[in-house]
Amino acid sequence: TLNDKGHIFTHARVATLRENADGLGLIEDAAIVVEQGRIAYVGPQAEMPALYADYPATNCENRLITPGLIDCHTHLIHAGNRAHEFELRLEGASYEEVAKAGGGIVSSVKALRAASENDLIRESLPRLDALIAEGVTTIEVKSGYGLDTENEIKSLKAARRLAQERNVAIRTTFLGAHALPPEMNGDKSAYIDVIINEMLPAIAADGLADAVDGFCEGIAFLPDEIARVFDAAKAHDLPVKLHADQLSNLHGAKLAASYNALSADHVEYTDSEGAQAMAKAGTVAVLLPGAYYFIRETQKPPVEAFRQAGTKMALATDNNPGTSPLTSLLLTMNMGATLFRLTVDECIAGVTREAARALGILPETGTIEVGKHADLAIWDVQRPAELVYRIGFNPLWKRVFRGN
Numbered sequence: 187t188l189n190d191k192g193h194i195f196t197h198a199r200v201a202t203l204r205e206n207a208d209g210l211g212l213i214e215d216a217a218i219v220v221e222q223g224r225i226a227y228v229g230p231q232a233e234m235p236a237l238y239a240d241y242p243a244t245n246c247e248n249r250l251i252t253p254g255l256i257d258c259h260t261h262l263i264h265a266g267n268r269a270h271e272f273e274l275r276l277e278g279a280s281y282e283e284v285a286k287a288g289g290g291i292v293s294s295v296k297a298l299r300a301a302s303e304n305d306l307i308r309e310s311l312p313r314l315d316a317l318i319a320e321g322v323t324t325i326e327v328k329s330g331y332g333l334d335t336e337n338e339i340k341s342l343k344a345a346r347r348l349a350q351e352r353n354v355a356i357r358t359t360f361l362g363a364h365a366l367p368p369e370m371n372g373d374k375s376a377y378i379d380v381i382i383n384e385m386l387p388a389i390a391a392d393g394l395a396d397a398v399d400g401f402c403e404g405i406a407f408l409p410d411e412i413a414r415v416f417d418a419a420k421a422h423d424l425p426v427k428l429h430a431d432q433l434s435n436l437h438g439a440k441l442a443a444s445y446n447a448l449s450a451d452h453v454e455y456t457d458s459e460g461a462q463a464m465a466k467a468g469t470v471a472v473l474l475p476g477a478y479y480f481i482r483e484t485q486k487p488p489v490e491a492f493r494q495a496g497t498k499m500a501l502a503t504d505n506n507p508g509t510s511p512l513t514s515l516l517l518t519m520n521m522g523a524t525l526f527r528l529t530v531d532e533c534i535a536g537v538t539r540e541a542a543r544a545l546g547i548l549p550e551t552g553t554i555e556v557g558k559h560a561d562l563a564i565w566d567v568q569r570p571a572e573l574v575y576r577i578g579f580n581p582l583w584k585r586v587f588r589g590n
């Protein structure tokens with residue numbers, strides 16, 4: 187580990203991503219001083235206070251430093267995979283035929299319920315390691331395949347344990363309102379009762395979730411059902427976020443904004459009224475190009491409307507076995523640019539500052555500013571655009587997590 191007195195990273199191009207700076211907040215020939223795992227100085231090398239001069243130093247030789255990457259929307263904890271239904275679909279099977287063959291979210295629920303907490307950790311670590319290898323320092327992990335109290339708690343405990351298994355920060359999100367479990371025999375209202383009266387109180391009491399999410403879609407839960415879950419989340423002082431307007435416009439984004447949600451995610455079908463409501467509420471639009479690509483969607487999210495309204499935009503992998511088996515945040519940035527036409531600066535902000543904002547942790551991380559965690563990614567590139575331009579190439583030179 188780096189010297190615990192302090193350490194300096196010298197002669198770097200630093201993309202601070204600080205608020206209200208032009209573009210990426212780039213500082214040329216810069217130094218970063220780290221003390222007790224936090225940023226003590228960031229600025230031109232020539233202006234670094236002399237008291238830091240004798241700290242052990244890493245000469246970055248003009249390499250680019252960004253904040254550590256943040257994947258702000260994943261279902262990383264899951265069991266098994268859905269490669270078989272991928273194959274069936276390629277052979278022409280419809281969603282209904284796949285469902286009849288036991289595919290869909292229900293197959294992931296069965297696998298999760300059969301897995302122990304240790305099984306979930308063992309199966310999820312390779313996915314976690316793939317993200318960490320690309321300089322990711324914070325990851326959000328949802329539940330949502332347990333769909334009963336015992337298995338939702340098992341999922342969230344496994345998610346929390348990932349932070350013991352690796353040097354990474356984990357934020358957890360309760361997504362009991364993801365799908366209707368088979369044993370509820372189609373009774374959505376009764377299942378929402380279980381979420382509100384049984385799951386949420388137990389999860390909130392044990393501090394297992396940092397936020398509450400829901401899937402607002404015709405095939406999942408309708409706005410009034412989501413509102414019941416959100417009212418209960420608020421009663422437990424838990425912030426909310428929402429899978430919104432992914433396949434149709436149920437005005438999920440507007441509903442999320444009305445609860446001052448941290449984020450509304452997917453948002454392919456969100457309209458300009460929803461974008462304005464999000465901007466006003468400070469609700470971040472989390473774009474998930476991996477799911478858009480994998481299920482071959484045609485409706486792109488309203489990026490220009492978000493820009494006009496001033497809605498902040500983040501990018502995330504949405505890693506999940508059904509619609510986005512993606513474990514590369516670098517590829518996610520390329521998809522954000524190539525498929526959704528985000529700029530390079532929007533892509534890099536989308537996996538750092540705006541991803542931190544979508545998780546409510548921007549005061550702690552997501553930019554390179556004095557007092558924040560020293561979570562850094564140092565890249566063997568000259569132009570920031572190289573991080574977004576390449577497909578399937580990882581130019582990470584060094585990852586720094588909490589100063590180490």
Ligand SMILES: O=C(O)CC[C@@H]1NC(=O)NC1=O
Nearest residue numbers: 291401429477506507508509
């Ligand atoms: O198919 C799965 O396993 C999850 C699908 C995933 N969940 C959600 O709310 N939207 C999605 O695309």
Ligand SMILES: [Fe+3]
Nearest residue numbers: 261429504506
């Ligand atoms: Fe998702």
